[in-house]
Amino acid sequence: MTWVIAVTNQKGGVGKTTSVINLSAAFAKRHGLRVLLLDMDPQGHLGLSLGVRPTGTAETIAAALMGLRDLREVTHETQVDGLRVVPSNEDLAAVEEQLSRQPGREAVLRSVLSRGVHDYDVVLIDTPPSLGVLTFNAIYAADYLLVPIQPRLYSIEGLRRLYKILELMRSRLGRRIEILGHFLTMVDNRYKITHEVREDLRTRLGEGLLRSEIPSSVRVEEGHFYRSPVVMYAPETPVASAYLELASEILQRLMSS
């Protein structure tokens, strides 16, 4: 059984990539799971943050999406045991243009994954801050979504379009993709807005808002700098234990679904 989970939110800079990195390290290190990461964002920060720099496009997800390479051929080891990554680079933006002209353009990644993920327990997909063909592919390939939310004004407004897209994938394409949970990131309790948005989300989302919250912390940036997930670089810090808690809460939800 392989769980495929896409981490997505159209709003930029809310901690999508940071969450993919730290949740995956927690799954691999703490829970001994075999994890594959996919970078569907042309910015390519996911691979870079794990010390993986593809020398060319043939070593990235773009080659697999275009049918030029097998998934296994574009999968790279990382310095974390049990954690592998399929990186991206700028050329992924060109692939988006190409894919958007084909029939069934949303379903390309799902068919790539159908041939190569049996060796993994969890596949986590990082997405760009936009709701275009690349994100459609990540959502369509996923069984579940995780939605990081930085508690700010309009955090909720921005989710409406995502819900609409899920609705259309169900009604038009017969694909039932569920949101496993939303979770708060970069939480800073000095901001009045944090409390207001937390209350608002609890009321609107109920169980849909995960209990674990990720605090804002200088440690995250330091971790990027040392090419190491903060759960490994500074495991005793509040932000690291928050990600470890979040990982456990997510696994509990997966097990009981």
Add this chain to the structure above:
Amino acid sequence: MTWVIAVTNQKGGVGKTTSVINLSAAFAKRHGLRVLLLDMDPQGHLGLSLGVRPTGTAETIAAALMGLRDLREVTHETQVDGLRVVPSNEDLAAVEEQLSRQPGREAVLRSVLSRGVHDYDVVLIDTPPSLGVLTFNAIYAADYLLVPIQPRLYSIEGLRRLYKILELMRSRLGRRIEILGHFLTMVDNRYKITHEVREDLRTRLGEGLLRSEIPSSVRVEEGHFYRSPVVMYAPETPVASAYLELASEILQRLMSS
């Protein structure tokens, strides 16, 4: 003489929208300029942050891009004297799809502006966190670009593709668009990375890095909450004076170019 300036950076959450709001308020209030804001981001935060909520797509930039409305018909007053905004909504994403199939797809916004901006001194364009057709339109319509940068790892990597696009607009479309300047946002000097990136950018960009820096501050979020630019809501605070300084530095560069 109308200066058209696009504020852009593919990286999400670096302060593009916040900068457009505060620079425009500084231009209008401090310098008495007539300013028009355009929201080319389907998230629509620019209009919302200034208290402008379009009731339908016919009142947004999408209608002007599709040739259904005149620019004047989609321009809204704001509570700041001398500052008007053309808002967006989610439907702008659908317009991106439509535009991308037309010849000269990058040049649509520029032709819309050619018929309606003579009454303004400055036009500022907010862009989404992606380098797609909407951002191409904003860049192609602009005389200058401003690039906000949050000093983080890979801040510089992410700019490569933008420089490439400017290069292609010059060589293929004969459009010379210059970067008026890059500037640091959400600066927090507790982070070691801030100093490293600042030095690195100074070395690589030289004059291309504006002197004024925007500090990280709780006040920004409070301003959004009260639907007021921080330069008006809390003008004595460090972040407000930083934006006022940045606005002066930008105008000096424009005057001497």
